[in-house]
Amino acid sequence: MEIAGSGALVTGGASGLGEATARHLVAHGARVTIFDMDAARGAEIAESLGGGTVSVSGDVTSEPDTARAVEAAASAGPLRIVVACAGGARGG
Numbered sequence: 001m002e003i004a005g006s007g008a009l010v011t012g013g014a015s016g017l018g019e020a021t022a023r024h025l026v027a028h029g030a031r032v033t034i035f036d037m038d039a040a041r042g043a044e045i046a047e048s049l050g051g052g053t054v055s056v057s058g059d060v061t062s063e064p065d066t067a068r069a070v071e072a073a074a075s076a077g078p079l080r081i082v083v084a085c086a087g088g089a090r091g092g
Contacts, residue, residue: 003025004028004030005031007080008073009081013035015036016087018034021085031076034055035055035057036055036058054072056073
């Protein structure tokens with residue numbers, strides 16, 4: 001699969017596995033949309049990654065939030081990659 005030039009949506013992209021995945025995809029040329037409940041951390045990561053990376057805050061259990069994230073990711077070009085890393089629990 002050609003990652004370069006592909007649009008990607010990473011749920012839970014503001015921490016842990018999601019953040020690492022977003023960083024990996026950007027390093028390989030994808031345009032990444034980070035979707036996470038932590039708006040501040042998502043924006044911080046998106047800014048640090050550059051390359052057209054954007055952050056959308058929201059909850060993956062909310063259909064309207066998820067639809068908004070998919071719409072944002074698709075607006076940057078063909079959405080070809082979706083990675084689900086959002087968890088149901090807080091780290092502790």
